Amino acid sequence: MNISFEVIKASPQAKNKLLALAIIVILLVTVIVVGALLKVKLFNPKVPVSSFVILATLLIVGYLFMIQAMEGVTFPVRKISAFDAIEEGVARSVEMGRPVHVTIGYGTISSSMAPQYVAGLGVLAHVARLAGKYGAKLIATLGVPEAIASVEELVRDGYYSAGRPELYNPTYNVRYFTDQQFAYASAVQATIVRENVGANIVVGPFYAESLIFMEAGNMTGAFQIAGTARETQIPFFVITADYAFIGEEIFAAGALASGDRVVLASIRGQDLGKLITIALVVLGIILLGLGLKLSDWLNWVWTVG
Amino acid sequence: MISWEVLGAWLGAALVVWIYSFVYRDNVFYKFAEHLFVGVAAGYSISLALDSLNRVAIKPLSTNPAVSWHYVIAIILGLLMFMKYSKKYYWLARYGVGVNIAVGTALALRTTPMANIVRQITATILPLWTPDPVTTLNNWLLVLITLGGLTYFLFTIFPKKPEAGKPSLPYYVYRVLYTIGIYGMMVGFGALFANTIMTRVGFLISIYLQYLQPNAWASITAALLAAIAIIAGIVMGRSRK
Numbered sequence: 001m002n003i004s005f006e007v008i009k010a011s012p013q014a015k016n017k018l019l020a021l022a023i024i025v026i027l028l029v030t031v032i033v034v035g036a037l038l039k040v041k042l043f044n045p046k047v048p049v050s051s052f053v054i055l056a057t058l059l060i061v062g063y064l065f066m067i068q069a070m071e072g073v074t075f076p077v078r079k080i081s082a083f084d085a086i087e088e089g090v091a092r093s094v095e096m097g098r099p100v101h102v103t104i105g106y107g108t109i110s111s112s113m114a115p116q117y118v119a120g121l122g123v124l125a126h127v128a129r130l131a132g133k134y135g136a137k138l139i140a141t142l143g144v145p146e147a148i149a150s151v152e153e154l155v156r157d158g159y160y161s162a163g164r165p166e167l168y169n170p171t172y173n174v175r176y177f178t179d180q181q182f183a184y185a186s187a188v189q190a191t192i193v194r195e196n197v198g199a200n201i202v203v204g205p206f207y208a209e210s211l212i213f214m215e216a217g218n219m220t221g222a223f224q225i226a227g228t229a230r231e232t233q234i235p236f237f238v239i240t241a242d243y244a245f246i247g248e249e250i251f252a253a254g255a256l257a258s259g260d261r262v263v264l265a266s267i268r269g270q271d272l273g274k275l276i277t278i279a280l281v282v283l284g285i286i287l288l289g290l291g292l293k294l295s296d297w298l299n300w301v302w303t304v305g
Numbered sequence: 306m307i308s309w310e311v312l313g314a315w316l317g318a319a320l321v322v323w324i325y326s327f328v329y330r331d332n333v334f335y336k337f338a339e340h341l342f343v344g345v346a347a348g349y350s351i352s353l354a355l356d357s358l359n360r361v362a363i364k365p366l367s368t369n370p371a372v373s374w375h376y377v378i379a380i381i382l383g384l385l386m387f388m389k390y391s392k393k394y395y396w397l398a399r400y401g402v403g404v405n406i407a408v409g410t411a412l413a414l415r416t417t418p419m420a421n422i423v424r425q426i427t428a429t430i431l432p433l434w435t436p437d438p439v440t441t442l443n444n445w446l447l448v449l450i451t452l453g454g455l456t457y458f459l460f461t462i463f464p465k466k467p468e469a470g471k472p473s474l475p476y477y478v479y480r481v482l483y484t485i486g487i488y489g490m491m492v493g494f495g496a497l498f499a500n501t502i503m504t505r506v507g508f509l510i511s512i513y514l515q516y517l518q519p520n521a522w523a524s525i526t527a528a529l530l531a532a533i534a535i536i537a538g539i540v541m542g543r544s545r546k
Contacts, residue, residue: 038375047419048419048423050423051418051419051422051423052418054418054422054423055414055417055418058418075461076461076465077460077461078459078460078461078463080460108405108409109402109405109406109409110405110406110408110409110412111409111412112409112412112413112416113409113413114405114406114407114408114409114410114412114413115409115410115413117406117409118406118410145350146386146401146402146405147402148389149386149389149395149398149399149402150399150402152389153395177343177347178343178346178347178350179346179350180346180347180349180350182342183342183343183345183346183347184343184346186324186327186338186339186342186343187339187343189327190327190331190335190336190339193327193331194331208505231497232497232501234494234497235494235495235497235498235501236498236501238491238494239494239498246457246490247458248458248460249458249460252460264461267460267461268460268461268462270460271459271460271461271462272462273422274455274456274458274459275459275462277422277425277426277455278452278455278456280426281426281429281430281448281451281452282452284426284427284429284430285430285431285432285433285448288430288431288432289432289433293430294426294430295426295427295430298423298426298427299423299427
């Protein structure tokens with residue numbers, strides 16, 4: 001008697017999902033095992049349970065959106081003027097025969113500012129592709145030592161993907177100064193003025209140096225596009241730049257620049273978080289009118305033992 | 306007698322003026338101060354990094370490797386970054402950068418739900434009708450601007466305007482909140498701008514006081530001489546052109 005077995009082959013999308021789930025499970029198990037071995041406290045009894053529930057919900061929902069994106073679903077993104085203006089800035093610089101300047105900030109990438117550096121790198125990748133497309137000279141300055149390799153790669157890819165490898169010159173295109181704030185700022189402002197840049201694109205986490213860069217760009221009459229999620233510096237960019245990314249717009253810009261549906265799906269996950277926040281505020285106010293305090297429930301702490 | 310303190314005041318005052326001279330135009334004195342600053346800062350960063358590597362990883366590993374073995378992982382990831390100099394294995398550098406970015410993002414994510422969501426919600430749940438009219442107005446403004454700000458930052462979930470016919474009620478609510486969000490943020494940015502300028506001016510005054518304290522005459526003379534040198538440098542530069 002012949003018995004034939006039918007081999008059911010998993011589709012590439014199903015494989016991707018399984019792989020992603022396996023990675024998540026392995027990471028969770030690793031964290032728990034390593035935490036137990038090193039005697040790290042994995043539970044903080046002072047933090048309300050609601051924050052964990054919200055974080056877990058957003059991660060799961062974000063993951064589900066990413067799966068949808070992998071399956072081909074596209075999410076519409078509202079118009080971000082500053083993002084659309086980048087191409088105009090690069091094209092104008094080429095017309096004027098002047099270089100385009102991009103900077104992503106200074107410091108260390110392993111800080112809580114990492115998402116902003118990543119957004120800055122996303123915008124840089126977009127500018128590099130446009131520089132390749134229009135044949136623009138690109139100068140990327142930075143004060144983040146860990147990001148030098150990434151910045152060099154992004155600029156090179158931008159020129160190579162447009163079929164213009166001859167325009168890539170790492171010593172001219174990528175300039176690392178130092179990770180010390182004002183030394184980096186003084187070198188960047190000098191670069192903007194000496195190279196007489198036509199477009200000055202400043203996206204990332206910025207501190208007191210933000211206005212210095214904008215003033216240097218103003219001295220050369222550059223077309224200026226700037227953005228940061230650091231709320232103390234946003235006013236300077238809003239006032240001085242031709243186009244400004246306000247706060248979280250830099251993350252959306254980074255996702256748009258990548259052109260990756262999966263990255264855009266993560267923005268949809270964030271949006272859902274904002275909608276949950278809006279809903280909870282409205283619900284909390286209504287309940288407060290009825291004499292119930294939602295704040296007490298949100299601040300509930302689980303004390304073990 | 307010239308002391309180190311007086312020399313420090315001279316150098317400090319001159320460097321401040323040289324750096325400020327950029328406001329007028331780029332010149333040789335600014336270039337000197339800038340290169341000195343960048344060089345000193347880069348050297349300082351390298352010494353700090355080496356000291357940190359020695360203190361945090363090498364010393365614990367050499368004295369008690371059984372407890373500190375996990376630092377080897379970080380050292381390997383750090384060394385991978387040097388692979389960028391290899392044409393064949395440059396891709397390995399991405400792993401070091403990738404882990405660094407992931408750690409930073411995780412650090413940001415750790416505090417976000419508590420600081421940016423739970424506290425924000427609890428601080429915004431306010432009574433909209435109180436006996437005090439000022440508190441009532443304040444609460445209304447706070448709630449509306451918070452909801453408006455949140456609505457402004459919705460990028461992928463928003464009601465669209467229909468191509469024909471009347472827009473729906475959610476669309477009107479969205480537009481009203483969006484507009485409140487923009488105006489609310491602009492008012493907030495104005496206040497932040499003014500506040501930051503005040504702080505910066507405070508810094509400026511404290512810097513001047515710092516240089517004037519050790520020896521006021523030395524600082525003033527150095528500043529005057531530096532200013533004369535800059536003017537002379539710019540004039541000479543112009544005459545050469």
